[in-house]
Amino acid sequence: MFKYILFLQFITMSSLAVYAQQIEPENGVQSFDNTLYAITKVKVVLSADEVIENGTILFQNGRIVKVGKVFSLPKNAVEIERPGATVYPSFIEPYSDLGIKKAVSLKKGRSPQLNSLNEGPYYWNEAIHPQVNAFDLFDKNLTKSKKELINNGFGVVSAHQTDGIIRGTSVVYSLGDLGQKQEVISNKGAQHYSFSKGVSKQTYPSSQMGVIALMRQFLYDFEWYFSSQRVVLTNLSFLAMQGNQSLPQIFEVGDKLELLRVRKIAVEFDLPFTIFGGGDEYQRIEEISAEVDTLIIPLNFPKAYDITDPFIARYIHLSDLKHWELAPYNPYVLHKNKVKFAFSLYKTKVKKEFLSQVRAAVKHGLPQSEALKALTVHPATILGIEKEVGTLAKGKLANFIIAKGNIFEDGEIIENWIRGVKHQVKPFNELKMDGDYTFNIGGAIYEGKLKFAGAKSSGTITSFKSKLDSATQVTSKDTMESKMVINQSGQQFSAVFKVYNQNQSGLIQLNGSVHEKLGVIDGNALLANGEWVKWNAIKQNKAEDKKKTFELKIDTSALKNMTYPFMAFGFDSLPESQSYFIKNVTIWTNEKQGIIKNGNVFIKNGKIEGINRKINTFSNNTIIIDGAGMHLTSGIIDEHSHIAISKGVNEGGQANSAEVSIRDVVRSNDINIYRQLAGGVTCSQLLHGSANPIGGQSALIKLKWGFLPAQMLVENAPGFIKFALGENVKQSNWGDHNRVRFPQTRMGVEQVYYDAFTRAREYEKAWKHHLNLKPKEKEGHVAPRKDLEMEVVLEILKSERFITCHSYIQSEILMLMRVADSMQFTINTFTHILEGYKLADIMKEHGAGASTFSDWWAYKFEVNEAIPYNAAILNKMGIVTAINSDDAEMGRRLNHEAAKIVKYGGVSEEDAWKMITLSPAKLLRVDDRMGSVKVGKDADIVLWSTNPLSVQAKVEKTFVDGLLLYDAQKTIELQKRDQLERKRLVEKMLVEKLAGKSTQKPVIKVERHYHCDTEGE
Template structure:
């Protein structure tokens, strides 16, 4: 880079370009404040505007002018950047620059139920809204240098700890000064991770979501009522609510969960994503969200071992291949996104950015996502994001187009201050030289990179072969001869500007050389010091220039377009099933209605509904697909009243005794392969229940197994509301270990008191709200609005008969107890699930109005089921109880037809009665029997076609329909399996080729995903 004079360079170096009149200065103050002109450059003003012969003038750290053919001010320091490119420096909105990682306190010996935080703060430690990142900021040169090398000039930094993480600060990457920090409280941060808090709550994803919602409601109430007490966490939140709100997520499902919170509380979040948005692109597009997207693409796996290859999931294989397509897919779907470099080295960041461009991301979109968009997201477009007059002079200089492979980042200017990344004028000293020291010539070899060269000296030595232990005989004289060997000596080399120094050890002595690089490194010369302390002259003449080989990509992945799978796992659909008209002819129809079993009968499905049952000779719609049902059996879709499939990050909020505020509907996982497996077993509807870790658990979610749909689309919208209760060993923590002995209740007696306490609180809560509403109606002085409590809201719904209860139960004494509690408070227990001692209290259940959903033949798996018998279901049925058979287990959910059939063996149930336990009876228990559960005209076409009697162990599901759409078809299953195996084989071959070409791979780690059951009590990371 050409500078006008050395003197002007000196002024630039020592001068201060920001007025700091109030800061004491030691010495004679330099008042020079000259403008800087960058001329003859290709200036990328923004993503849409480029100046081919541009000039950019800087003064006081800001852009004074930018344009073509501008004349620099007379006193300007001029930099000639002919043919170089200038871009706006990048902005990263997801960083922890300058903030140390939080250190968790020592885990207490027993569960911590109260906050250990001293002071008037929110009751939960994972709420840290009062925290301000700027208070902990410490300038970090190492982190700064890495960010500068990536091209960033400004970062938004925050502490990665907690559900509500507090505020982050916006800082430039200039040297520490009073102008470095641009906004002390630039944004608030959120996540679904509790962080370092040891407080028991929340212990699950649904608990995190409930906590956020309750905090928002408490903040609204606090603002409305101005209560007598202080809460600094809420006050801090209210003060900064107008600031940008950034929510950290790790996958596409969480993005959609954040969007639900956004819609409920009307908060415009900016969402930091996990980089897998392409997997649920349509739902994310529909939401129209602002995104911060990482490009830390996954490493390939070492899958040369076929057993390892077999262990890796299809989703992970596809994610490796298609993650680089993510940004291009976001661009094509017109989503608003910025890019974060978090988790990447400077080299990998630029490399991954170019990889994303090679997969379809436009250069304009890449540049915008690194500059204009993040500036707009944080409301700083007036000072950052483009190279326009009046904005901060944050810019990068590159040797070529940055997004091309030859584009090297040379300089990063921050607020008008130059930071050299790669010296434009530095000589490339690599090559081979004749090093002359005292007329002794040896070969000096300089390798490595231009910026970090490595050197060695090579020379020949002659020794007698006998001394080397190698006898080489002269063919003429017959005597041992001298041999020549090459010796290599490492050299420490330092090169800065025109100065060069060498240090090495030769023949046992240390040599030091210092000199000047001449003629573009054609020759070096200078003085040196030998081991005897004598000075000498030395020189080096280059005899070979470095051979710069054009780097070839390690491996080029297939550039074919991304093909989505719905869901993005094994057996996902290329496109979702459509409601085509179907006519199933001449089959045996198990109606689960008073008509019983109909033989040689036809069933017509149209627009998702069962339209006709009987002898159908012809159909109007020519597109109707006719299925021959001869010798086959048609039943209503199986309904699993008690399931734990398709749940993300924990089936239990296992912290408090009452967690009615948590909602399984917030954590449905539509990617769970168990959905497809259970479709293959004939299941069409399931109630996803909270576990049994507490007397009052969370709200349940009733879903249809619409494989490939989103979590919201899977919900059975007309179904009424339910909640999970539990009795027995689990809720009193009998088998939780010695550490868990302090949570109330610890006895079965205490369980009863939990129910009374919870419902009496809910009753008083309802009375307060009613009193408040009545005061408004009568025109009296308005009472203060009561605080909205999500937990008590749900319990009040039970008292108001707006929500039904499914209760985990075993022992007759507890079943009696809970019915008495319900009778005394005037509500009904809808369903006792498990109910293995139901046969003992069937009469009382009938009088109370409760149904039962049980296991067919489980017993002796823990002490409290010691009286379980396989005749339970039959006996309950004989007593007139609505009884169902459920799974509570992902594997059992695949064969509920066989579980129902056991009622025939144990108790002599009729075949129709046995089948009803998995069709119409669970539909009745869930109050959806008017929609599903039987084959009746007008009901949803949720149907299963079996190869033979559905109660036979030999029966196979051939087709499963939901809403008249074919979700499982045995005729195409083998084709789908072969297609899946082919896809996996191609991806595994691609990974092996990638490794063989030198690509970095990672070892395959054991999959952590597990199936849930009632007693799973950890946030297990299932997504």
């Protein structure tokens, strides 16, 4: 099969070289253009590395016959002289949807759509459709923007239907009007991917983590389909995917974090993705350059915001202001870090500004040669068409642009030749004669303005100056402005305008010649009275019209304004591990020592190295902090958080979404990370929401502000998964149209659990059977399909993954414990558990822990019986009890939530403090590493101004893994720095506004806070 596919591709590519040979019968006399053309007297840029100063390009039938220095032309060649012009290879657009029909949703109506409406033997999810070929959707009637691309210098486009996750293939075609047979270079150019679900209305996926899980499951299904020793069923999606494997694989992302997520998929499945980036790669270039060597990047540098109103300016994120300034440096930074890239017009709203964006990249440090490569060689290589286009050489397509001047400086494209067919962009001999003129028409002097633009030339007579003939004294009407109608072609000039005099009024007609070098137009004029006279027009201010020498000033100093993360409170450089000795401080150990007065703690290499050791045992580079009057605790651990998650906290399209993982979508640039560090939080479990009975896998992160998601994940942490009970999972409040997805009742919720665990046992049994087969027995045997959902459910049964369950009502909590008992595993944590006080004895017997709120109640029906004494009762029963946030705002004041437990139930201060430190550590099974101040544990340390349970307590410093990531004094300095930076950028934008440059309207962005019941992205 694979050899057959390669053979088809060979035939396709071979056809490129013989496309002009006619194979269909001719109805009548054969007609074709076999003319041999030669562009002469030009500077030929063969490639970014080779230039011919006085060259000639000879081409025929759309292909280059010869290119080089001046050589003798064949007698039958048509010579086209373009003296002083420069020839470049036409540009290549590697990523577009130009000319491809838009996707349309198959779903009508409001009710949820669980199953695919795509009829036929295709993959079960509409968002996965590798069988879609852009060639079949190619519609010349939709290519309205074709001329726009041609005028920008493009000759070839790779276009696909930009819809869905695995999108199918692109078609690579030439621009122009050659007819579809001649335009298509490759009917399958590349296979495309994205994190966007597209127009599909299927309920799954509804989040980015769901998109990633679905893509991974499809790729495993694809491997299984072809690794089986016999085909179980015919699936056109899998067959198409196999046929597309040898094509370039291009993946579109929205930003730098998504780019790194793609790399994880690429490594897992050994897929050679070329990534279409978000244009912000410069913000994490060190990590990105280590991961990728080729990108496609959009040239959509943002415009300055119109922030004339100072109040509106306050709402624009500092990161957006900074990106406006630094985005044009992105190509330079990529080049400097040896990442190859191709430019794309995709996502560029105003296509005519494309060349100005390229020049902006050059002005911001990108060498001109690299800019040309990004427009020609690199996109050709990415698409695998470098033998056809990208450089000017014998045998390649005659795709080239002719320009006046250097297009990377102030030159302009005059012609774009595509497959040997000329597309006129501007007149080659366009006059540079625009300006103010003094007209002498038979002795009458006029002032006027002329603008030359070929057929669109225009002029205005602005005033009458004097008369030599006293018989034609003027009236007041002589000062009226008069429009001049001009017809100008090359040096030929004619015009007509209306004049008003005392003795006569009417039209004056001019005929003459343009003398560009002299700045003069002269000839004969027919006056309103029928008299012929001589006339001339002399251009004024000639000194100002002299061509200025182009000066390219490159300033990369703005790159010093990088911060990590790229937003407010970002670090100028990432903190490094140091040794700290904190003395004279009150230590809340959470250990047998209890609270130690006037103690000291030594931090080294990210660990707690010593407690109450003498200072003279440490090296000179140890930083000493006097903690007199302050309190030191271990960092707060939030067992239930939804901060720092990208594009959706719920994957609620199915009753069971065990295959999705929050680890795939950790967002390191959430300001709530820094805010919660300011509240003493150092570690959070990021949980899936509560939209379905079996949710997704959680992520345990350290709040390492400035670091990337992979660096925030707690290494070797036990796996957890979110389960849920109650109103949300049976869609009680989702509206009457949500009556499709199972379950709809609490009885159904129970059955979802039994079904999942029963199927997981069967899945395990099938794999054991397969693995135990002898080699001969495996012949003809179909291996079980790797099911990501069942893999995770099976981990629960094996006690390799643990459940934290969203819960409220006593009866439902009992039900899930009974399910677990019958399946022989233990529910690790009931979170919320607001009726836990009703069944604390049964929870203890089962072995479950609790993570609850301090005093949340009455916000929906199922919490009506919540009481503020719940945590105290659970704790008294010997149940490991934690206080969590489930809310970004509450997450930064969990110390206050713990303090409430002292009030409600008489819990001691130390026990209350453990509820947000050691207890969540125990529930998360990481208490051997964090949760208390103990030698050998992670140096997650918080310094408080006073007793941490006091409403007056403020965090002075927060250490995570020994890194000082929050410092109250440093925060004041960062605020001042950011305020000055904001002021500088606003002033810089206002200067552009005052200079008349176009701006964009400010958009006030509101950061969405996820909760358990948040739907969508």
